[in-house]
Amino acid sequence: PASAATPDQPRAGTRQYSADDDHTAVWSRADALKLRQDKTNTAPRVSPDFPVMSDKVWVWDTWPLTRLDTKTATYKGWHVIFSLTAPRTVPFGDRHWYAKIGYFYSRDAKSWKYGGDLFQPGTSFGSREWAGSAALIGDRVHSFYTASGRDNGGVDPNDALQRLAQATGKIHADQNRVWFTGFRDHRIIAEADGKLYQTLEQSQQGPIIYAFRDPFVFRDPRDRKIHLLFEGNTGGTAGTYQCTRRDIGDVPAGHEVPEDAKYYTGNIGLATADGDSMENWKLQPPLLSANCVNQQTERPHLVIRGGKYYLFTISHKFTFAPGLSGWDGLYGFVGPALRSDYRPLNGSALILGNPEEAPTQQYSHYVMPNGLVESFIDTVPTAEGGTRFGGTLARTLMLSLKGDRTRLAGQLDYGFIP
Ligand code: FRU
Numbered sequence: 426p427a428s429a430a431t432p433d434q435p436r437a438g439t440r441q442y443s444a445d446d447d448h449t450a451v452w453s454r455a456d457a458l459k460l461r462q463d464k465t466n467t468a469p470r471v472s473p474d475f476p477v478m479s480d481k482v483w484v485w486d487t488w489p490l491t492r493l494d495t496k497t498a499t500y501k502g503w504h505v506i507f508s509l510t511a512p513r514t515v516p517f518g519d520r521h522w523y524a525k526i527g528y529f530y531s532r533d534a535k536s537w538k539y540g541g542d543l544f545q546p547g548t549s550f551g552s553r554e555w556a557g558s559a560a561l562i563g564d565r566v567h568s569f570y571t572a573s574g575r576d577n578g579g580v581d582p583n584d585a586l587q588r589l590a591q592a593t594g595k596i597h598a599d600q601n602r603v604w605f606t607g608f609r610d611h612r613i614i615a616e617a618d619g620k621l622y623q624t625l626e627q628s629q630q631g632p633i634i635y636a637f638r639d640p641f642v643f644r645d646p647r648d649r650k651i652h653l654l655f656e657g658n659t660g661g662t663a664g665t666y667q668c669t670r671r672d673i674g675d676v677p678a679g680h681e682v683p684e685d686a687k688y689y690t691g692n693i694g695l696a697t698a699d700g701d702s703m704e705n706w707k708l709q710p711p712l713l714s715a716n717c718v719n720q721q722t723e724r725p726h727l728v729i730r731g732g733k734y735y736l737f738t739i740s741h742k743f744t745f746a747p748g749l750s751g752w753d754g755l756y757g758f759v760g761p762a763l764r765s766d767y768r769p770l771n772g773s774a775l776i777l778g779n780p781e782e783a784p785t786q787q788y789s790h791y792v793m794p795n796g797l798v799e800s801f802i803d804t805v806p807t808a809e810g811g812t813r814f815g816g817t818l819a820r821t822l823m824l825s826l827k828g829d830r831t832r833l834a835g836q837l838d839y840g841f842i843p
Contacts (some may be wrong), residue, residue, distance in 0.1 A: 438759070438766035444648055444697050445709055450723075450767035452715040452758065452774055454682065455674030457749045458619060459773035465832040468777045471819055473807040476839055479539045482510035482527060483695050483816030484802045485522050486556040486724065486789045489842050490566065490596075495646040495727060496794050497843065500596040504534040504840055507543060507559055507568075508801075517804075517814040522580045524553040526570060529793075530603035534843040536624075537539075537818075538714035541545065543568065543594075550590045552578035556639045556724055556789075565701065566605065567592050569653065571638035572613060586625050587637040587698070589615040591703065614706045615653070615696050621710055622694055623658040631663035632688045632720065633662040633744055639693065639724045640696075645763045646729065651698040652763070654707065654725040656738070659690035659716055663830040666690055668717035681718065682748065689724040691715040693738060695728055695764070711833050713758060713767050720744040727763075727827075728794050735826065737776070737792045740783060752778030755790035755798065759829055768829060776831045777822065780838060782806065787819045798822045799842050818842075 434795030444487050448786035478484060489497040490505040497504070510527035526544065529537035544554070559568045572590040574581060591614045592609030592620040617624045617637040628635035641654040641745040659666055665686045673682055692711035699705040713736060715722055721744040737757045745751050756774040758767035762815030770776060777798065783806050790800040800822075802815025825834040 441762035453674030569640040657694035685745040686717040754778035
């Protein structure tokens with residue numbers, strides 16, 4: 426029995442479940458109809474004269490080396506980040522088909538030195554490496570990534586296969602640099618099963634690129650288990666999903682759900698390791714679904730603070746279901762446990778949206794437990810009416826996180842990831 430949430434006072438969820446229960450929270454159309462921008466949730470304009478962190482590679486989705494508690498880790502005084510990279514000689518829009526995980530290191534968490542590719546050539550699965558996460562345990566780095574495309578598939582934008590992969594290496598550092606060895610034990614740890622998570626085959630009739638990607642590793646302090654969040658789509662053939670009353674929610678009278686909304690089935694997936702050795706992973710029902718609301722809930726990640734679970738994801742304007750509209754940016758939910766009746770933060774889930782005049786200025790936001798949000802610069806309008814491609818880290822934004830509310834609290838240096 427839910428008491429109605431008002432736009433001003435979203436009700437924090439109270440129901441809790443265990444990781445392997447089959448309760449999936451929803452981001453409803455009613456929630457998404459509340460999407461509004463104001464000064465607390467609109468990103469400041471990215472200046473077109475931003476500095477570039479590498480003249481060799483485009484840089485986009487980025488994640489820091491963390492501990493299993495999701496806090497950033499340093500190694501012998503070095504800060505380390507991992508980024509999707511592609512040579513700057515590749516057209517910016519084609520970078521996805523060339524993506525490799527590169528790494529950077531820094532003493533001050535903002536002057537980043539490019540260390541090259543994380544993995545040796547020919548060792549990773551897929552035909553390119555997409556986003557992931559990396560946990561430091563002792564001097565071992567447990568790296569998770571998306572094996573995107575079939576193995577050895579070459580450059581093929583039409584190959585949308587995605588699987589979750591894992592490899593373990595060792596970090597090394599001296600006074601001058603950071604480097605890695607190992608990562609010889611790549612393996613595929615999860616594939617879409619067609620029931621909980623849509624397979625590529627089932628997605629063929631879908632409107633937009635399909636997802637089974639972006640593993641984010643962490644330990645839940647409650648059940649002490651190691652889990653992965655990832656981005657998926659609801660299992661079943663695209664177009665067969667029927668929007669439920671729960672998906673639609675308490676919409677204003679007269680709100681019609683367009684027929685094609687059923688094609689939009691993004692979710693935040695969960696997989697759980699059988700033990701601390703992370704040998705086997707079991708797919709669990711999604712933690713949250715955006716059925717009939719949004720096709721993409723990318724790079725899901727988690728901050729646990731004051732006993733509350735803050736679930737973040739990034740999404741695009743163009744992936745909202747018909748009849749809804751939002752912004753490229755950061756969205757989030759809060760609940761009392763890892764699996765719980767998450768409620769959208771700020772009523773609608775919008776945390777930081779790009780300004781109307783610069784709708785694709787930045788993307789792939791990642792919130793750290795310290796409340797800092799890193800992202801990359803995408804395409805920025807210039808004064809002359811042109812655009813400048815980024816492919817480099819944006820200024821880090823500061824988020825204030827209080828209960829069910831967030832607020833943009835400030836703007837820091839470019840690529841500041843402490
Ligand atoms: C987000 C994203 C990720 C994916 C990567 C591919 O920017 O779409 O979901 O792993 O970019 O380049």
